[in-house]
Amino acid sequence: MKKPATDTNNPETELREIRINPIVPTESVLVATARGMRPKKAEQPAPRETRSHVETCPFCRGNENMTPPAITSFPEQGPWDIRIVENLYPILGDDRQTPNLAFGLQQTIDGYGRHEVIIDNSNHGLAIHEMTEQHLSNLFGIYRNHMESLYRSDNRLQYVLVFKNFGPAAGASIPHTHSQIIATPVIPDNVLAEVQNSRNYFQKQHQCIFCTLIDEALTFEATIYDRDSGHIRRKIDVGQYVIERGKKFVAIKPFASRYEWEVHILPLKHQADFLQTTEEDLDDLARVMRRTMARLDAVLGGVQYNYFLHSIPHTSDCLECDASYHWHLEICPRTSIPTGFELGSGLFVNTVSPEMAAEQLRNALIGPV
Ligand SMILES: [Zn+2]
Ligand SMILES: [Zn+2]
Numbered sequence: 001m002k003k004p005a006t007d008t009n010n011p012e013t014e015l016r017e018i019r020i021n022p023i024v025p026t027e028s029v030l031v032a033t034a035r036g037m038r039p040k041k042a043e044q045p046a047p048r049e050t051r052s053h054v055e056t057c058p059f060c061r062g063n064e065n066m067t068p069p070a071i072t073s074f075p076e077q078g079p080w081d082i083r084i085v086e087n088l089y090p091i092l093g094d095d096r097q098t099p100n101l102a103f104g105l106q107q108t109i110d111g112y113g114r115h116e117v118i119i120d121n122s123n124h125g126l127a128i129h130e131m132t133e134q135h136l137s138n139l140f141g142i143y144r145n146h147m148e149s150l151y152r153s154d155n156r157l158q159y160v161l162v163f164k165n166f167g168p169a170a171g172a173s174i175p176h177t178h179s180q181i182i183a184t185p186v187i188p189d190n191v192l193a194e195v196q197n198s199r200n201y202f203q204k205q206h207q208c209i210f211c212t213l214i215d216e217a218l219t220f221e222a223t224i225y226d227r228d229s230g231h232i233r234r235k236i237d238v239g240q241y242v243i244e245r246g247k248k249f250v251a252i253k254p255f256a257s258r259y260e261w262e263v264h265i266l267p268l269k270h271q272a273d274f275l276q277t278t279e280e281d282l283d284d285l286a287r288v289m290r291r292t293m294a295r296l297d298a299v300l301g302g303v304q305y306n307y308f309l310h311s312i313p314h315t316s317d318c319l320e321c322d323a324s325y326h327w328h329l330e331i332c333p334r335t336s337i338p339t340g341f342e343l344g345s346g347l348f349v350n351t352v353s354p355e356m357a358a359e360q361l362r363n364a365l366i367g368p369v
């Protein structure tokens with residue numbers, strides 16, 4: 001397999017290579033940075049909503065009667081900062097008396113599950129990087145506690161996915177800042193592929209593949225020497241994938257990024273289950289998250305994005321996953337529209353070199369620490 005080009009700081013260097021996702025090798029990305037090769041149309045930044053309160057918005061304070069009743073509010077007393085409600089238009093719901101009959105190859109699983117909305121902030125138009133770290137830490141705490149209570153509520157629920165859509169191109173239909181939780185009776189394929197592949201890697205290498213990737217990202221320089229003469233053949237700057245580093249978390253630009261500005265945040269210390277995070281962990285996660293989002297905002301300006309949490313599934317056959325899986329948060333900014341080529345081939349096309357994107361994000365000027 002061809003090694004990635006290293007001299008990507010030079011804008012003259014055009015990349016055109018297929019990169020294999022090290023965690024899920026069936027997923028690959030065509031990195032094609034040559035101007036003439038740009039096959040995609042640019043997605044516009046989301047119209048930026050900066051109002052703190054909107055009279056007609058169902059998620060604004062004072063309009064609580066426009067949503068189903070709150071499942072949880074934070075804080076419990078007084079005006080709420082964060083609120084969880086049932087989704088008015090759930091894509092999964094309660095048991096039905098008469099599930100559809102499956103026939104032949106057309107197998108179905110009843111769409112049983114839970115679909116809830118987390119109103120991230122009572123302030124209508126506040127972006128993630130504008131929220132305080134304390135608020136973000138509380139928000140992550142609410143993700144964690146609510147995921148836990150969903151898993152506990154029904155043992156048919158095999159996976160709880162927390163995600164956020166921001167901007168219409170990312171699928172957000174309501175502009176008020178919010179996240180969603182979907183609990184499903186099956187483990188989604190994306191998660192299953194990560195779980196199975198990282199377990200295979202663990203069985204062969206006796207270490208977590210995510211930890212290995214973090215180690216590689218934090219290695220700042222590698223030198224390849226000529227075997228005969230001992231002269232330096234090539235120096236590789238592998239520290240080029242780190243965007244932001246906290247005490248406990250690191251934000252990394254994946255080498256095989258599907259989206260031009262995709263960034264992943266992972267705990268530095270091995271941890272499979274997001275539900276095991278402590279308050280101290282969440283404080284640092286909040287800091288790394290806020291700074292990462294500020295970098296994306298500084299470089300892209302009001303970008304539309306999705307983010308989602310991948311954590312160990314709570315199923316009995318995933319015991320070894322404690323050692324082999326490593327939870328993480330994937331942030332996927334939507335800067336271009338996928339084409340028929342991508343849908344037809346399953347091959348993502350990325351027109352910005354991940355090394356260059358990482359450098360721009362690292363060098364972005366962001367406000368005070
Ligand atoms: Zn609102
Ligand atoms: Zn690990």
Ligand SMILES: [Zn+2]
Pocket residue numbers: 194310328330
């Ligand atoms: Zn993942």
